[in-house]
Amino acid sequence: MGRKAIEKKRKVKSQKVEQWTQAILPKLVHTELGSLTIDDLSSLFNKSKSTVYQYFTSKEEIFEYITQVRIDSLKTYRKALHKNTKDYRNQYENLVDVLVKGAQDISPFYLNQLKIHFPTAWQIIEEFLMILLNDLKVFYTTEIQNKQFKPISVDLLCKLDEYFIRQLITDHHFFNNTDIVLGEMIKEYMYLKLEGLKA
Template sequence: MGRKSLSKDRKDKNKKVEQWTQAILPKLKQADLGNLTMDDLAVLMNKSKSTIYQYFITKEEIFEYITQVRIDRLYNYKNEITKEIIEPNYKYGKLAGILTEGAKDISAHYLRQLKLHYPTAWKIIEDFLHSLLQDFKQFYLLGIQSDMFKPVSVDLLVKLDEYFIMQLITDDQFFTQSKDTLESTIKDYMYLKFEGLMI
């Protein structure tokens, strides 16, 4: 009963809440998300715990919100694919830009921690990634049919994307060894993929 009445008292989230929740992402790149408390999150957001409780009840809710805001921005990629593919001088740069912007201030370590400790937040990412893979498949088919891409195996292209998207982005050991960022790796991957496909 107490939880239901509390949730009714929460304030609606606005642009300011979006800004200060997104602003903590760089501080969480190497954090153990499972050990963070509401007190820790309040310090990281530079807000009082009472302020945070005006908008959120649990840590899970905070991470779900942070994730949803970022994923909502990433859904812009769909419009870019649709618009760009029909252009005779298609460039993949805008699409790469959207995806690298989505990865900004996020590390593979953070994503792996999110997957381990906040499965409902990770599910938001996973649903988006599955949608992305399906759209990429259609994108490759259209590109090959319009003689913009080389006639290679679409299934192989999608399998490569699936490995990169579903496994590499949470492989913090790879990023520790390579010293690359998630953002730069996405940029390099997109460059290799599309420059190799172009006729």
């Protein structure tokens, strides 16, 4: 009869763990995530395998953590967007800044790989996108009512955002044929939209 595996208690993840896990993202821009092993990830982290296992049980958990940390930083846009102010432009610019910063070091190829190989990590992104789309809908509706934006169909605006977010940001074929990077594309899209909406 074999020995029963003992579930090892993992260490609490510190700010240092957050830093070295986030620092891996630029190295994964063109990497096939499905082929990575814990050994590969340990090497990319510049940590021993035993150190990685002190905090994580699997590759899935690693990518869930990396994704959650980045998404938590993106959620900071909500504070400015929900502020009761007449300066809609400042609210919008803050949103754009947060999204562009959040896209730093992330490629559409990486996002597509995450979607294919780590669905639980991708689900964290999906949940964030639903919150973002809903917040944008409220923002458009409010500013149309305040006569700051043209009376354009909010449903159409939200559908455009949904297409942009769900399709284009993971379309690495599009990005292979253009010099624009993800963060820059987000910025241009958001500003084009703002200019078109202004009353």
